[in-house]
Amino acid sequence: MKPWMIRSSSFVLTASLLLPLAQAHAQSPEAATSKMVNSTQMDKATLAATSKVKLSKEAALTLAAKLVPTSGLTLTNVSFRSADGWRSFPEWSFGWNKKDPNNEKVLLSYSVSINANTGELTSYSHYDQSRNNLPYAKRVSYADARTAAEQFLQKHNPGKAAETRLYLRELPEPKTPLSADVSYTFRFVRVVDDVLFPDNGADITVNGAGVVSDFSLSWNDVKFEKPDKQISLEEAEKLFQEQADPKLSYLLPWKRTGAEKNTVTLGYTNPFTFYLDAQSGKALNQSLSPRSESNEPVAVSSKPLSPRRSGGALSQEEAIAWAAKTFDLGNYELRSANYSERDYQGNRSVWNLEYTEKGKEKDGYVFVAFDAVTGDVYSYSKDRPLRKEEEKPAKTVDPKKLQAAAMETIRKWTPTSAHQLYLVERDEEGVELLKSSRYRITLERYIDGIAAASGSAYLNYDAQTGELLSYSADFGSETYPAKVPKHLSGDEAVQAWWKESEAEAVYALEPLSEEDNKKVQEQPSYIPKRTAKLVYRVTSTPFEQPYYLDAATGEWRSTASGKVLNLHRQAPLDLKGHPAEKELLLMYEYDALSLEDGKILPQKPITRGEMIEMLMISLNQGRHYPMYSLERKATYSDVANGSRFFSAVEGAVDRGLLDKNASKLNPDEPITREELADMIVRALGYNKLADYPGMFQSPLTDIGNAKHRASIIIATTLGIVPTDKTKFQPQGAVSRADAAVTFTRFLEKRGNADTESVFIRD
16 A cells, blocks of 8 residues: 555545445446546545645546556546645546456556646556466567656656656666566656756656556655855865775675675775765765764773683573672562573573563563673663653753763673774764653774674663663674784775766755654645755666675675675677577576686586576576575585585575485586486476376487486477487587577576476377
8 A cells, every 4th residue: 555545634435435336347447437426425524635636536537547448447446645745746546457257356457646736647557467477588678678668658747758867877777587577667867957856756667578567756846956156076076085984894795605604804885975065065964964074983991801700601590690790680570581502693602581570560671681601791671661752851961971881881791892892973873862862872893993794782871860771782703804904995995986986966855854844744734845955976886786895805795695796797709699699698697607718608518507506596586596504414515515506506406406315416517418408397397297208209319218318308399408300419518508598498488388288289
């Protein structure tokens, strides 16, 4: 349901209320128009709202119906939304659908919204169940989808088409899809005086059949502020580089597996995530307020402190005594005790104790968690009801005193990590006064002066009394180098990022004032006056996944997997005009094939590991296959955890694509034609059928003794694995070109609804 449909300023009128039962099955949108109830059946609030707009319900429906087929559909709902603080225009919305008469399943549906004043299309959605079986070969390309999106906007909202520009800088051109179930999304950004206004625009989604499935318009009434004097783009580019504040930090890609799972990388993230005021050239944060300089982090302790205790792990009785010694629990009694020998953060043992306030069954509790060996406190929380907004104390504790108290508490409660926790004050975030009249103090973890990949401490205090209400010290189990590796300087990092960056002037919407924000929340019909500020921003080279700069090697790496990325994929030198050029590019696009001296080498035999990897990526709709933990025992002795092919191979084993009873896989050896045929048949789900080789006849004369005779016949009958009329060459190697063609045919057959009938006919 759209957000505006639940606001108090919206009125939803379902078909069951709007239409008499006998009239509910209109055969067309036009017919449905005459069957709607008249305005006198609306309540007074709805009448009052609709009377203020220029388009009547009937006029808006006539416009909306132009986007919908004229037969077989039923008008199912009508709704009206008045203008509010979220969308500054009133809107009529209509919905149609067509159901299967046997099971009431929706076969076809449309939803159309019209600006109740201008008659412009504001939103549109379309679902067609019959499109679910689109053959893979029939899917549209990215270029064709882009054309469809542009034509839709030009036809159905020409006014906004003239005021917007297709913006491609933020998102990369998507990879060639590996299934027919694909969609492409395009963003048309509003343009004011030839300057982009990214906060407004139209989003259009085109499905694999080349049909627009969704359209949404975001548009505000905005005053665009023009500076008296604007710095040039060249000046802005220079200022961005001068004012960039590169932060060296340890990063831990969350999808890493094997031996590198807990190994951090030293890196630089994008240093250009700020704006520049187009008039003054000063740096602005994301809320368009001046960016304040960060103070140097202050360490809780200048050196490592001794642990609170030594020896073996505390028993339950000892843990209870230890808690009583550490915390004020005189008015509480133990409710539960839980011991974890290895908690989720890593190889450490932790006691978790919960207490309830004496004489209270539901309210009043204290929860504590501490290391069973060192005694370090990891968590403490005390139940205290939040004050109401009007109960905020007039006088609060000095934040500086709470900062000092917080640092002393860490030294006392978690001494072994105190030297790694730092107070960092950025934009006054070091101490935050919450609406509940509580102060939150946040400390971050640093290793040798560099921001750690994980780890922090949070302390919440009562702002009036200064009482500590909760404490959390959270640390990951990753490992760090004994000393800081040699790395790029901050200036070198800025220059590396700048080579992948582009500055541009844009209008940015000023945030609502506190007063306006309160009115919007309290008065749904309130529409604040909005202004936009001219600023400069930087966009970096778009890529299919987030990335960072490896500070040690200068390479770009995936934030998710840690793998080295090539932001500008090189075109193979030996592929132009090759018969399998399109198919080979597909495998290269998904990194199943790599270049050697800039060449793809079409005739080089493809390895077993490369083919398994590509099949697994395709079976996961182009996303990488599942990752396996260190605890996963390798199926094959020559594909250990940490190998490039480990996760692909283990995923293939779990899907039944490989024989898990073999001791070795030999992933770097060429795959045979027979093995490829068997793997393809298993990926199609016909491995059970292949268990009955006697069922199949074939003109091929050299497969009589083949281990996978049935798979060969199935794969060749389907036209997936190429062969001549009489010879298959089961033990022959498969060239990269043949593998690419086979893989593409597999994708086409996998989505073909007629595949199974082949065997019935033959």
